[in-house]
Amino acid sequence: MVLNNIEKLLEKYENGETTLKEEQQLKSYFSQETVEPHLEMYKPMFAYFSVNQQEQFTKDLPLKTKRKFNYKWMSVAAVAVLMIGFYFKSNTTKDDLGTYDDPQEAYNEVVKSLAMISTQFNKGTSTVSYLNEMNKGTATLGYLNEIENTTNIIFKPNK
Amino acid sequence: MTQTEFLNIVMPFKDKVFRLAKRLLVSTEEAEDATQEVLIKLWNNQSKIQEYKNVEAFSMTMTKNFCLDKLKSKQAQNLKIVHSNYQDNNVSLQKEVELKDSLDWVRKIMEELPEQQKMVIQLRDIEQYELDEICDMLDMNNTAVRVALSRARKTIREKLTNTHSYGIK
Numbered sequence: 431m432v433l434n435n436i437e438k439l440l441e442k443y444e445n446g447e448t449t450l451k452e453e454q455q456l457k458s459y460f461s462q463e464t465v466e467p468h469l470e471m472y473k474p475m476f477a478y479f480s481v482n483q484q485e486q487f488t489k490d491l492p493l494k495t496k497r498k499f500n501y502k503w504m505s506v507a508a509v510a511v512l513m514i515g516f517y518f519k520s521n522t523t524k525d526d527l528g529t530y531d532d533p534q535e536a537y538n539e540v541v542k543s544l545a546m547i548s549t550q551f552n553k554g555t556s557t558v559s560y561l562n563e564m565n566k567g568t569a570t571l572g573y574l575n576e577i578e579n580t581t582n583i584i585f586k587p588n589k
Numbered sequence: 590m591t592q593t594e595f596l597n598i599v600m601p602f603k604d605k606v607f608r609l610a611k612r613l614l615v616s617t618e619e620a621e622d623a624t625q626e627v628l629i630k631l632w633n634n635q636s637k638i639q640e641y642k643n644v645e646a647f648s649m650t651m652t653k654n655f656c657l658d659k660l661k662s663k664q665a666q667n668l669k670i671v672h673s674n675y676q677d678n679n680v681s682l683q684k685e686v687e688l689k690d691s692l693d694w695v696r697k698i699m700e701e702l703p704e705q706q707k708m709v710i711q712l713r714d715i716e717q718y719e720l721d722e723i724c725d726m727l728d729m730n731n732t733a734v735r736v737a738l739s740r741a742r743k744t745i746r747e748k749l750t751n752t753h754s755y756g757i758k
Contacts, residue, residue, distance in 0.1 A: 444746065446739035450717055471749040474691035478699075479714045481692060487607035489621045493592055493632050 432459075433466060440472070590635045598638065599628055602645045605716050606652045612711040613656040613704060623659065627652050649726040653708060660704070691752075698748045705729075706741035713738055 436459055442448045443456060459465070460476035530536035606627055611620035631638070631648060641647045699707060705727070712723045723734050 444739060444742050446735040446742065450719065453714070453717070471746065471752075474695050475745055475749060478692045478695035482608065482715045485608055485611070486604045487621065487624050489625060491596075491625060491628055491632075493595070493629070 436469070440469070590638070595632055595635060595638075598644055599631065599648075602648060603628060605645075606648055608715060609649060609652050609708065609711055610656050612699070612707050612715075613653075614659060615700065619659070623652065623655055627655055643725070646722060646726050649712070650728070653727060657704065694749065694752050695745065698745050702741055702744060706737050706744075709734055709737040710741040710745075714742075 436456065439448060439452050439456055443453065448456070456472075457476050457480060460469075460473050461480065465473055530539065603624065607620055607624040610623040610627075611617060614620050614623060627648060630651065631644075638644055699710070702710070708727060709723060712718045712726065713720070718726070720731060720734055723729075724731055727734065729737075
């Protein structure tokens with residue numbers, strides 16, 4: 431009876447029609463010490479399946495917590511830096527406009543700064559005055575023309 | 590997601606991933622590398638894990654694709670993966686030697702199966718997945734899985750019968 435059942439199951443098994451439960455039945459049958467001689471060849475097959483089920487993966491996993499660099503935050507940071515920069519920049523310009531409340535004081539300051547400009551300017555023009563010497567030099571060069579005139583007179587008859 | 594949470598998700602099926610990889614790639618080292626690769630890929634895509642309906646099935650599909658790619662590239666390089674798991678398990682009893690030997694036959698027979706049949710029989714007979722799950726993992730229809738399964742089982746049985754009765758390898 432049991433044998434009959436097993437044989438039927440085997441046929442179904444070979445057609446790929448057994449359920450997991452029926453396959454379990456077959457496995458347990460073939461895991462016995464003794465099976466029917468004409469079914470002996472199935473034994474290693476099922477034994478192999480059960481042995482293979484035991485094999486395990488023993489290597490460990492090098493799981494690195496990946497630090498994802500988020501470029502979104504980088505742009506936020508950049509914008510923040512820019513904003514702070516603009517803020518400080520505008521602050522400093524507002525503070526230092528250089529205005530005076532008292533007109534007299536303002537007048538004095540203007541006179542002072544203009545005087546400074548004029549002294550610096552005069553320094554510049556004084557160096558320019560050397561150019562007059564240059565002109566003097568070129569005036570004396572004018573005498574050379576006289577020499578040329580005389581040479582012309584001398585060489586004219588030869589022509 | 591923290592590491593422990595991830596490991597809790599992955600733990601139940603990491604051995605299955607490894608066994609499937611080993612079934613396809615044969616060598617233990619290769620399979621270990623493949624498993625590591627698959628799990629790390631999963632970890633790197635952890636943000637999407639919640640979106641997957643079935644992480645386990647998804648990982649199995651990933652493993653399958655990864656291993657087939659690996660095999661393809663090996664073939665392209667004209668390299669063959671040679672099975673080389675040298676082990677000494679101190680088998681002393683005659684009975685144990687015999688059993689080991691016959692298990693080795695099954696392993697050899699299974700190595701000769703086409704990849705698809707290998708995967709189907711691995712997923713069904715060893716990992717005991719439902720047919721529908723296998724269809725999902727391997728991207729095959731129900732009949733194709735059934736046919737592959739039936740062919741694989743018949744081949745194994747025939748070859749085992751030969752070895753059993755005549756001692757032909």
